[in-house]
Amino acid sequence: MIERPLDLDAVQAFIRIAELGSFTRAAEAMRTTQAAVSLKLKRLEDRLGFRLVERTPRHVQLSARGATFLDHARELLEVHDRALALFAGTRQRLTIGISDHVAGPELPALIARMNAQDPQLLIEIRIGSSGDLLQSFDRRELDTVIVRLHVGRSDGEILTEEKFGWFAARGWQHRAGEPLPLATLAEPCGVRAMAGQFLDAAGVPWTEIFVGGGVAAVAAAVMAGLGVAALAPRMLPFGAVDVGPSLGLPELPRLPVLLHTRVKDGPPRDALAALSAAFRTAVRG
Known part of the structure; x- marks a missing residue:
């Protein structure tokens, strides 16, 4: 039987660690230090009487009891927030x-x-x-x-900084002797400008084959086999491949x-x- 109430700040720290998979990220989210987050978690574990998180050099993982406690922890904070909302004024x-x-x-x-x-x-x-x-x-x-x-x-x-590459649909082939067909966002777009500048500097002839109103449209054009686009890997559907090395295209910087x-x-x-x-x-x- 837990005689004293749980510290809600410690419960929130545990939830952030579980969601972000990192003490460092949890500390950033709570605008505090990693040491403070670690201390909150230890106090919560001491209060509960069991370990919530298994720490390894590379990542954190919830213990079996920690995984079970996570849903209850979320419910606890939700009830707390609803109670405060009853007396809150205009929403921020x-x-x-x-x-x-x-x-x-x-x-x-x-x-x-x-x-x-x-x-x-x-x-x-x-x-x-x-x-x-x-x-x-x-x-x-x-x-x-x-x-x-x-x-x-x-x-x-x-x-953060994110790597970019030259992506095309799997199996897409560049026709020899023709300008590189490029799918881009509509102007103004810094990535579009960067792609053109790097191709020009490398002496690679290119032409716009598709202009999209959003990254989703550009990605769709790539997967439809229209051409190549300069994009971050996470923005592409599964199956897109980086054709930069095989086509001898200039390496793009981390942006x-x-x-x-x-x-x-x-x-x-x-x-x-x-x-x-x-x-x-x-x-x-």
Whole structure:
């Protein structure tokens, strides 16, 4: 029988560790230190009387009891948040712009993480080009943007760097003597500009064969066999292959992903911290 109530901060730390698979990411999401997260978990384990997490040099894994406790821990925080919401005033709002080259297939999971951080927070997300989103941010139409590094901007916090490659459908063949058929996003697009610059510098003739209004459209054109696109691997459906080495195309650099925000504190900042930590985990795998 547990005589004293559980520490909700410690319960939240355990949930973050379980969801993000890392003490470091959990600390980022909670805006604290790894040592503080480790201490919270130890106190929770001491209170419960059993180990929740099995630690290894490379990753963390829930114990059998930890996996069982996870659902109960989530329910506990949900009940707590609902109780607080009964006496809360107007919902706080967080408007986020995410570059189309950044918002990958893991976006639903990232939104779920933010909602789990604060179910009462009203979240608004817009998808667009990095340039357009930065302009909206500067006009104070968005609280936060997560974008690719944009020409002329040196501000922002680097969340991670992501490798790009030249992708085509499996079995696609480039016709000898013809310009490289390129599928791109519509202007303005920093990745589109980068791809053209690298091909020009390498002396590779190219032509636009498809212009899409979003990365999903460009990926569809690639898988339909229209040509090649410069994209991050996680943005492509299963079956796409990097044809850069076989075609002798120039190696593309790792591109930074930056966070620009004017959110300083409160539930929006906590949700943003959870989003950032989850995003780093998703991109780095």
